[in-house]
Amino acid sequence: MNYILHLIIIIGIYLILTLSLNLVVGFGGLLSLCHAVFYGIGAYATTLLMLKAGFGFVTSVISAVLITGTFSLAIGVPALRFRGDPFVLVTLGFQTIIFTIMYNWIGLTRGPYGIPGIPRPSIAGYQITTLPEYLFLTYIFLVMVAIIIVVIYKSPFGMALKALRDDEMAAEGLGKSPFYFFLAAFVIAGMIASIAGSLYATYVTYIDPTSFTLDESIFLLVILLVGGAGNLKGPIVGTIFMILLPEALRFLGLPDTVAPNVRQILYGLVIVILMFFRPQGIAGEFKLK
Amino acid sequence: MTLLAQLLLNALCNAATYSLLAIGFGLFYRSLRFFNIGFGAVYVVTSYAVITASQALGLPLFVSIPSGLIFAGLVSVLMDKLIFHPLDKHGSSSGVLLVASLGIYIAIINLIALIFGNEIKILSKGMEPSYSLGSLIITRIQIIQILVGWLTTILFWLAIRKNTLIKAIWAMGKVPELIRALGLPYNQMRAIVFFLSALFAGLASIATSFDVGFDPHVGMGALLTGAVAVIVGGVDIYWGWICGASLIAFLQAIGVWLFSAKWNELITFALLIITLLLRPHGIFSQKRRAEEK
Numbered sequence: 295m296n297y298i299l300h301l302i303i304i305i306g307i308y309l310i311l312t313l314s315l316n317l318v319v320g321f322g323g324l325l326s327l328c329h330a331v332f333y334g335i336g337a338y339a340t341t342l343l344m345l346k347a348g349f350g351f352v353t354s355v356i357s358a359v360l361i362t363g364t365f366s367l368a369i370g371v372p373a374l375r376f377r378g379d380p381f382v383l384v385t386l387g388f389q390t391i392i393f394t395i396m397y398n399w400i401g402l403t404r405g406p407y408g409i410p411g412i413p414r415p416s417i418a419g420y421q422i423t424t425l426p427e428y429l430f431l432t433y434i435f436l437v438m439v440a441i442i443i444v445v446i447y448k449s450p451f452g453m454a455l456k457a458l459r460d461d462e463m464a465a466e467g468l469g470k471s472p473f474y475f476f477l478a479a480f481v482i483a484g485m486i487a488s489i490a491g492s493l494y495a496t497y498v499t500y501i502d503p504t505s506f507t508l509d510e511s512i513f514l515l516v517i518l519l520v521g522g523a524g525n526l527k528g529p530i531v532g533t534i535f536m537i538l539l540p541e542a543l544r545f546l547g548l549p550d551t552v553a554p555n556v557r558q559i560l561y562g563l564v565i566v567i568l569m570f571f572r573p574q575g576i577a578g579e580f581k582l583k
Numbered sequence: 584m585t586l587l588a589q590l591l592l593n594a595l596c597n598a599a600t601y602s603l604l605a606i607g608f609g610l611f612y613r614s615l616r617f618f619n620i621g622f623g624a625v626y627v628v629t630s631y632a633v634i635t636a637s638q639a640l641g642l643p644l645f646v647s648i649p650s651g652l653i654f655a656g657l658v659s660v661l662m663d664k665l666i667f668h669p670l671d672k673h674g675s676s677s678g679v680l681l682v683a684s685l686g687i688y689i690a691i692i693n694l695i696a697l698i699f700g701n702e703i704k705i706l707s708k709g710m711e712p713s714y715s716l717g718s719l720i721i722t723r724i725q726i727i728q729i730l731v732g733w734l735t736t737i738l739f740w741l742a743i744r745k746n747t748l749i750k751a752i753w754a755m756g757k758v759p760e761l762i763r764a765l766g767l768p769y770n771q772m773r774a775i776v777f778f779l780s781a782l783f784a785g786l787a788s789i790a791t792s793f794d795v796g797f798d799p800h801v802g803m804g805a806l807l808t809g810a811v812a813v814i815v816g817g818v819d820i821y822w823g824w825i826c827g828a829s830l831i832a833f834l835q836a837i838g839v840w841l842f843s844a845k846w847n848e849l850i851t852f853a854l855l856i857i858t859l860l861l862r863p864h865g866i867f868s869q870k871r872r873a874e875e876k
Contacts, residue, residue, distance in 0.1 A: 325682075380863070394845070556697070558690070
């Protein structure tokens with residue numbers, strides 16, 4: 295039972311990540327490879343504020359969102375001058391640079407040693423410790439994020455993003471500035487990813503930089519490519535499919551030494567096959583350009 | 584000062600290997616205009632093919648190295664024939680090709696990890712002989728790296744200038760439609776691009792594997808070094824790629840001297856981002872009229 299609760303919590307955290315990345319990938323049409331960095335900054339900022347500055351959980355989450363927002367603005371301004379391959383490369387560059395800093399700035403992040411003993415969240419004096427309580431907390435955040443995201447998806451802002459994605463020049467002709475719209479989407483996505491980081495850090499109570507690598511950014515992108523992007527269904531289908539696939543493989547009786555590789559081989563092949571037959575993913579709306 | 588001189592000597596060796604990566608990456612990026620992550624997989628395949636031939640099958644190095652290179656070349660051509668070329672014919676965008684290449688990269692790397700394990704392997708047996716140049720030390724494999732890297736770079740430059748087929752391949756990136764219009768064998772030329780690019784990746788891979796070893800995950804770093812060198816130097820300029828590769832190697836050496844080797848990746852990508860921001864077409868690109876772009 296605990297195992298199932300754990301899986302549902304992890305799915306909740308990943309849904310926050312993929313729904314936010316969907317704003318950039320599915321609505322903006324931009325393949326960003328630095329989403330794990332925002333997830334990581336959120337996790338580290340929350341942890342350090344709680345442990346070093348003695349902040350409470352809620353204040354730490356809000357401050358982490360603002361800190362991550364500043365970082366995503368600083369990354370978005372140079373990155374969004376580019377489209378296509380250069381954009382992918384610049385975001386990948388920032389992913390590598392910030393990961394290197396997280397890994398090597400031992401004085402701040404303790405680098406590869408990680409930070410253990412992160413306190414569990416406490417809200418208005420109520421300490422969250424058990425799995426069902428944590429599940430409740432995660433899904434409260436998820437519902438809040440989902441409401442914000444759905445409002446954005448359906449708002450004139452979301453429509454303008456889609457218009458820019460489909461035909462940047464035509465939308466620009468209608469007075470929509472690609473830079474400001476994409477930048478707003480990029481910063482909002484980063485800020486929301488930070489919430490997932492806060493939840494992850496306080497749930498696992500230990501963080502180290504290896505949870506926020508380039509592979510993690512690729513994994514988040516793959517979830518959207520497999521599930522589909524540009525609507526609400528795609529990220530949900532992708533997240534559930536990609537988180538539950540390894541568990542399904544486990545039931546097939548694959549030994550633990552082989553299972554992670556077999557899983558990755560399957561991910562890889564699924565992506566290639568999708569590119570041939572369904573470039574918009576299983577339930578997505580946006581076709582890669 | 585001796586330390587700096589030693590680091591610069593090491594940078595000269597790295598520059599030779601990085602140049603091979605840059606030529607390998609630049610070749611298809613310029614000719615076919617898409618970012619092929621599968622290049623990283625081909626890089627890894629070579630070293631594993633060589634180690635299988637030499638250590639498991641017991642073949643001598645002069646047989647196992649060429650067979651490893653040819654095997655990698657065939658994997659690369661097969662990747663194109665089965666995935667990229669059909670997608671291209673289908674009218675897929677460069678984004679779709681990029682993602683498909685990411686998929687095949689993930690699949691191949693994990694297949695290798697499944698067969699050979701994740702631990703670091705090394706091609707050379709025992710200690711590498713080394714030679715002193717005054718207070719500086721150079722190993723045998725470093726001398727081979729310099730010779731192979733720089734000779735290949737010069738030979739390929741001559742090939743671009745003198746050989747008609749290579750010239751046509753070089754021209755392909757500018758006007759791909761022209762290749763078919765001129766009646767040149769487009770499909771074969773594509774296969775040659777993938778084969779040659781794998782050879783360059785393979786040479787770099789073997790040179791590095793003798794020196795510092797390899798594991799299934801080194802391909803992504805190699806791909807990115809090649810890509811950064813090509814973009815920093817300018818996609819259309821052959822010597823720009825080489826200068827880009829050398830710049831990365833020397834900046835990393837200076838980084839090691841001033842700070843520590845752990846910041847190398849940061850230096851590479853900071854170079855990429857700064858170059859893209861200041862000179863989006865590469866350091867050595869020239870100003871072109873709008874109609875030339």
